[in-house]
Amino acid sequence: MSRSIKTLTNKNKPKILFYDIETSPLRAWVWRMGEQRVGQHQLDVAYDQYNIIALCYEWEHSKEKGQLDWGVKAKNSKKMVEKFTELCDEADIIIGKNNKRFDDKHINTLRLIHDLPGRPDLMSKVDDLESQIRRHFYLPSFGLDYLSKMLGFGGKDNMCMQDWIDIVEGTPEVADKALKKMLKYCSKDVSDTKKMWLATSKHFQPKLNRSHYAGELVCTHCGSRKIHKNGTRLLGKTLYQTYFCKEHGGYAGKIPVNAKKFILS
Secondary structure (H helix, E strand, O other): OOOOOOEOOHHHOOOEEEEEEEEOOOOEOOOOOOOOOOOHHHEOHHHOOOOEEEEEEEEOOOOOEEEEEOOOOOOOOHHHHHHHHHHHHHOOEEEEOOOOOOHHHHHHHHHHHOOOOOOHHHHHHEEEHHHHHHHHOOOOOOOHHHHHHHOOOOOOOOOOHHHHHHHHHOOHHHHHHHHHHHHHHHHHHHHHHHHHHHHHHHHOOOOOOHHHHHOOOOOOOOOEOOEEEEEEEEEOOEEEEEEEEOOOOEEEEEEEOOOOOOOOO
């Protein structure tokens, strides 16, 4: 079957959303420094819950970037979570770095605190760069800074604990300056997450199958039509034709030899 060699058009490309959050710290009363156990009764009642200070995002196939924050004076994350939920509804897949264990749970907790609609359905759209990398690679560190430097993206921007303190309890002028620094820091993390996903995803099977999305014979990983047959493989009683993608230089998917629909899996 002859096909022109090109990737998916903008009309049938899936919308992939990358994001990251920055949270506020807790504060506790302690008797000494060093390693110790801090109990619930030691928490300062003014700082005994997590909040989200900032949320930054990028789309894969667009230059559109966004920065959301809780507001220097208001310190209210409700509108931020509502806006991000709208973005999630627009997306076909949502990707972060360690988001399944951290970001997604923080956002869902704030939906609970602010009595917002429950959205467990969004978890079906979630993929996680950290989970994928830990599953498929053996590295000295899985931290974003290490991975960013290893892959040539420069590493994380610098932030310190004092920046978080300035945002939480500094004067409006001090808090605004620190918040701008945090938004730049968070945006860099999102950009690195996106770059790392594009650099590593050819080595694993992402949740989003682009061939299913396009409804035609394209690479499951990148959506390219620049693929060719790469031998057959018997799985159980079914013989599969496998494909290789010239676009990203890796496995493109498989399809039963006698399949009637040309959609790779």
